[in-house]
Amino acid sequence: MLKSLGCLIYTDCIMATFLLEVGTEELPAAFVADAIAQWKSRIPQTLGEYSLTTEAINVYGTPRRLAVVITGLPTQQPDREEEIKGPPAQAAFKDGQPTKAAEGFARKQGVELAALEIRPTDKGDFVFVRKKFTGQPTAEILTSVVPQWIFGLEGKRLMRWADGDLKFPRPIRWLVTLLDNEVLPVGWVNASETIKSDRISHTHRVLHPAPVTINHANDYVECLKSAYVDVNPEARKANIIQQVQESAKKVGGWADIYPDLLDEVTNLVEYPTAVLGNFEPEFLNLPTEVITTVMITHQRYFPVFKTETATELLPYFITISNGNPAKSEIIARGNERVIRARLADGQYFYKADLAHPLESYLPQLETVTFQEDLGSVKAKVERIVKIASYISEQLQLSEDDRNLIQRAALLCKADLVTQMVGEFPELQGVMGQKYAIASKEPEAVSTAIFEHYLPRGAGDSLPKTITGQVVGLADRLDTLVSIFGLGMLPTGSSDPFALRRAANAITNITWNANLTINLYQLIQQIVADFGSQYPKTSSQLSQQLQEFFLQRLRNLLQEDRGIDYDLVNAVLGENDPEYTQRALQDLLDLRDRALFLQAIRNNGKLNEIYETVNRSTRLAGQGDLDTIQLDPTNLVRPELFQKSSEQAFYDALVELLPQTQASQKSRNYQQLVDGLSKIAPTVSNFFDGADSVLVMDENPEIKRNRLNLLGLLRNHARVLADFGAIVKS
Numbered sequence: 001m002l003k004s005l006g007c008l009i010y011t012d013c014i015m016a017t018f019l020l021e022v023g024t025e026e027l028p029a030a031f032v033a034d035a036i037a038q039w040k041s042r043i044p045q046t047l048g049e050y051s052l053t054t055e056a057i058n059v060y061g062t063p064r065r066l067a068v069v070i071t072g073l074p075t076q077q078p079d080r081e082e083e084i085k086g087p088p089a090q091a092a093f094k095d096g097q098p099t100k101a102a103e104g105f106a107r108k109q110g111v112e113l114a115a116l117e118i119r120p121t122d123k124g125d126f127v128f129v130r131k132k133f134t135g136q137p138t139a140e141i142l143t144s145v146v147p148q149w150i151f152g153l154e155g156k157r158l159m160r161w162a163d164g165d166l167k168f169p170r171p172i173r174w175l176v177t178l179l180d181n182e183v184l185p186v187g188w189v190n191a192s193e194t195i196k197s198d199r200i201s202h203t204h205r206v207l208h209p210a211p212v213t214i215n216h217a218n219d220y221v222e223c224l225k226s227a228y229v230d231v232n233p234e235a236r237k238a239n240i241i242q243q244v245q246e247s248a249k250k251v252g253g254w255a256d257i258y259p260d261l262l263d264e265v266t267n268l269v270e271y272p273t274a275v276l277g278n279f280e281p282e283f284l285n286l287p288t289e290v291i292t293t294v295m296i297t298h299q300r301y302f303p304v305f306k307t308e309t310a311t312e313l314l315p316y317f318i319t320i321s322n323g324n325p326a327k328s329e330i331i332a333r334g335n336e337r338v339i340r341a342r343l344a345d346g347q348y349f350y351k352a353d354l355a356h357p358l359e360s361y362l363p364q365l366e367t368v369t370f371q372e373d374l375g376s377v378k379a380k381v382e383r384i385v386k387i388a389s390y391i392s393e394q395l396q397l398s399e400d401d402r403n404l405i406q407r408a409a410l411l412c413k414a415d416l417v418t419q420m421v422g423e424f425p426e427l428q429g430v431m432g433q434k435y436a437i438a439s440k441e442p443e444a445v446s447t448a449i450f451e452h453y454l455p456r457g458a459g460d461s462l463p464k465t466i467t468g469q470v471v472g473l474a475d476r477l478d479t480l481v482s483i484f485g486l487g488m489l490p491t492g493s494s495d496p497f498a499l500r501r502a503a504n505a506i507t508n509i510t511w512n513a514n515l516t517i518n519l520y521q522l523i524q525q526i527v528a529d530f531g532s533q534y535p536k537t538s539s540q541l542s543q544q545l546q547e548f549f550l551q552r553l554r555n556l557l558q559e560d561r562g563i564d565y566d567l568v569n570a571v572l573g574e575n576d577p578e579y580t581q582r583a584l585q586d587l588l589d590l591r592d593r594a595l596f597l598q599a600i601r602n603n604g605k606l607n608e609i610y611e612t613v614n615r616s617t618r619l620a621g622q623g624d625l626d627t628i629q630l631d632p633t634n635l636v637r638p639e640l641f642q643k644s645s646e647q648a649f650y651d652a653l654v655e656l657l658p659q660t661q662a663s664q665k666s667r668n669y670q671q672l673v674d675g676l677s678k679i680a681p682t683v684s685n686f687f688d689g690a691d692s693v694l695v696m697d698e699n700p701e702i703k704r705n706r707l708n709l710l711g712l713l714r715n716h717a718r719v720l721a722d723f724g725a726i727v728k729s
Contacts, residue, residue, distance in 0.1 A: 014075050015055070016180045018142060019217035021067040022150055023174035023202055029267035031155050031169045032061040036233065038153055039068055046149070050141050051078055060221075060231035062270040063322075064202070067176075067231055068149075069220055075179075077135030084109060089118045089125035102127060139179050146177060146186045164190030176201050178217040203227035204271055206324050228271040237266045243274035244302050244318050250276065253304040253314045261296050268300070269322035277301075277332040281315045283343040286350055288313055289430045290420070294342045297426055301339070349419040357439040358432065362410070364417040374482050377413050383482075383529070385409040387474035390525050394517050397466070405470050408448035411436060412471055415449070429453040455505055462512045469513050476502040481526045484545055485537050503552040510587045519549065520584035546584060553583065557594050567597040570721035578627060579722060589667060596669045597721055601729060609676040610728060612683040613717045617724040619695055620714040623707030630719075631657055632712050640705045645682075645691040649709050652679040653716075660716045669720050676717060683713065 027035075039059045047054060047070075055072025086092065086109075092102035098113050106113050109129050117128045151166070161171035166188070177184040177197040187196035199214045207228035214223050221231060230236050241257055248255035265272075283291065291313055295301035301317040317339060321331050365378035374380070388409040392402045415421050415432035429450045436446035444467045451468025452475055454461055463469045483497045490499050510517055523545050531537040538544070550572055557563040557571075571593045573579025583590045600606045629635055632653045641647050656675045663672035686692060686709075695710065697703045717723050 015072045016075050016138065017217040018070040018073050019176060019178040019220050020146055021065055021176035021201055022172060023065050024172050025170040026063045027170050029264045032063065032267040033263060034155065035066050035153050036061045039149065042152065043068060043149060046145050052138060052141065061233055061267065062229060062231055063268060064270065065231065069217060073138060075138050077138060077141060079135050080133050082131050082133065084129050084131060086127035086129065089127055092127045139184055142179065143184050143186055147188060162191060162193045164193060166190045174200065174202060176214060178214060181216045203229045207271060230271060233266055236269065236272055237262060240266060240272050240274065240320055243272065247274045247276045247318045248304050251304060251314060251316050253306060253316060254308045255302045255304055255318055257302065258296060261300060261302065265300055265320040269320055271322060273321045273325045273328060275319050275321045275328045275332050276316060277319065277336045278316050279336060279339055279343060283347065284313055284315060286343065286346055287434055289427060290346045290350065290424065291343065293424050293426050294339065294346060298342065299339060345423065346420065349423055353418040353420050353435060354438050358411055358414050358435040358441065359439065361414040361417050365413060368416055373486055377416060380478060381410065381413050383478045384412065384471065384474045386529065387477055387526055388470050390522060391470045391473055391517060395515060401466060404442060404444045404467050408445045408467050409471050409474060411445065412449050412452050412475065462509055469509050469515065472509060473506055476506050477522060477526055480545065481530050485530045485534060485541055487538065489544065500552065503549055504556060507553060507556055507587060511591050514588055516588060518585050519587060520581055546580065549584060550580060553590065561595065563594045563598050564601065566725060566727040567594060567601065569725040570597065570723065573722055574725050576722065592667060593669065593720055600673060605673060607729065609673065609680050610726065612680045613676060613713065613723045614726060615687065616683060616710040617714040617717065620707060620711040623704065623711050625708050625711030627715055627718055629712065630660055630715055635708050635712065637705055640702050642702065643691045643693050645686040645689060645693060648682050649686045652682045653712050656716055660719055664719055672720055
């Protein structure tokens with residue numbers, strides 16, 4: 001057995017700067033941002049593996065290049081010294097002479113026998129050898145790792161180019177690798193194409209079409225900036241924000257800087273110029289959402305509002321150009337022609353859609369497929385209407401609310417067949433609300449048509465009206481049961497129907513609005529309806545859905561609510577169907593118990609009751625008492641008591657009973673914890689006091705009696721949580 005004890009020997013060395021630039025055809029904006037993030041993680045890790053220190057690692061990216069500049073890099077890897085442990089001394093030497101074990105160890109390590117040393121260790125004397133390794137030149141290391149950095153980048157769509165087999169998001173056209181002012185020999189052959197590193201870079205296609213020569217790695221950023229390429233994405237982003245706001249001020253407005261749009265346009269340009277354009281004020285009669293969707297999603301423009309807090313638009317837009325700033329007026333005119341055409345289309349669609357009431361579009365939903373095996377969107381709407389009635393019944397809503405919910409459920413998908421949503425799918429729900437208002441539908445119905453899509457993603461707002469909440473729950477429950485019913489469960493990162501997001505939304509809507517739904521019952525009802533239509537449905541469908549929701553609840557409680565993992569297990573139950581069912585039957589109670597447990601852990605109250613309750617819970621498992629009983633009167637036989645501690649335990653349980661029952665009814669779990677705190681010394685005396693008992697008595701009746709005492713305490717605690725799942729903090 002060999003043991004290596006290594007240390008690094010740093011000697012004075014010259015610090016260098018390394019530049020790597022990978023020049024490409026225009027990269028997707030999303031890949032640029034992702035590649036920068038990957039290099040920021042991977043490059044420091046690689047250098048660390050080679051024991052190379054740095055002063056700074058700056059990663060850059062534009063549509064045509066990815067680059068990294070590493071400063072303060074030693075020109076040579078530090079020497080290192082290793083102390084290698086060999087065989088035991090008694091096996092390596094006999095009568096002072098080396099054995100075959102010693103000779104083999106020396107030969108393997110490439111040293112003379114005289115270099116072997118005997119040293120004491122905790123396990124006796126062993127043979128050691130000290131070896132020195134000279135560090136590699138940094139240039140050699142970089143030459144070997146650069147191709148790994150480049151082709152180790154991960155992306156959604158990698159392509160081959162020319163007749164080669166290399167893959168990258170876009171063809172690689174040039175490569176710069178400089179260690180200070182020296183070109184490192186890096187390159188590869190891609191079938192008939194050969195890429196070799198050089199000091200020549202290519203800059204802005206329009207403003208500086210000629211290549212530039214980079215003399216020194218330190219010159220990189222300024223050299224490219226002088227050729228109209230700002231390689232620093234953060235600098236480009238700040239420049240864009242400043243130019244956009246200045247452009248908006250010129251027309252007395254304010255530009256809303258949408259983060260996703262800003263990130264995208266930052267990586268679409270190398271030398272950003274904000275260009276202000278305008279369109280006819282008559283287009284402002286369109287809904288604001290239509291105009292901003294055209295601008296942001298389709299054209300990558302920044303809209304201009306009247307003020308920072310206003311929702312009214314001005315007839316202007318701002319686009320970020322990568323062209324010649326001197327041609328901004330021409331660029332503006334070209335973009336104006338494009339947006340006029342798009343807005344004119346929107347205006348036509350809007351007028352055409354408004355010519356008919358929203359309800360008139362319902363028959364056309366029969367022509368839209370929800371999913372091949374599940375039929376049309378019209379069939380889905382019918383299921384949503386039915387599920388919404390189940391939820392309304394559970395919530396015991398008024399007849400007026402139920403009627404509004406039924407109407408909203410019926411119309412919630414009608415806008416999918418309108419011309420506007422056909423052209424701009426992002427506006428589903430938004431246009432449904434507009435058309436419902438125009439059709440003089442009740443406000444609750446029109447609002448619900450929009451709200452039932454909320455939340456549309458992480459961080460989005462939740463529906464505020466009961467109508468929107470119920471229809472939103474019904475829509476997602478139908479999707480979950482239907483897709484699960486076809487056996488199309490999400491796996492790994494594959495979730496094409498966004499089922500995880502749907503389950504999260506159901507939970508968050510319920511928690512946020514404090515809706516007293518019974519999810520367990522809803523799953524049973526909807527699965528039964530699905531099974532009647534699809535007889536081949538798996539008998540495990542309900543169980544699969546329950547387990548799926550439990551996974552989502554676990555994640556939401558831990559990640560969003562900050563509940564410790566063991567406390568989440570304690571309220572959800574581990575392999576405990578009764579507790580699982582309880583969690584799904586009352587999501588609000590589940591949330592409240594988890595938050596309360598975390599609170600009493602944080603304030604120390606949990607520790608006061610943990611030992612006695614946890615110990616009782618573990619021992620009670622050896623008895624046969626069910627987990628429901630709370631009243632000791634008919635379950636414990638006082639005539640079998642042999643010690644006063646048993647009577648005290650019994651009396652304490654009798655006293656605890658009304659507190660637990662009140663806690664169950666009011667969900668004021670502090671009452672229960674106060675009662676458990678009060679009983680804790682009595683239980684401790686039962687276990688370990690002067691009058692303690694042996695629970696597992698030889699007499700089976702006495703043993704059962706004592707286990708019932710412990711089982712009853714466990715059951716009282718289970719009103720709050722399964723203490724057997726809680727880990728001592």
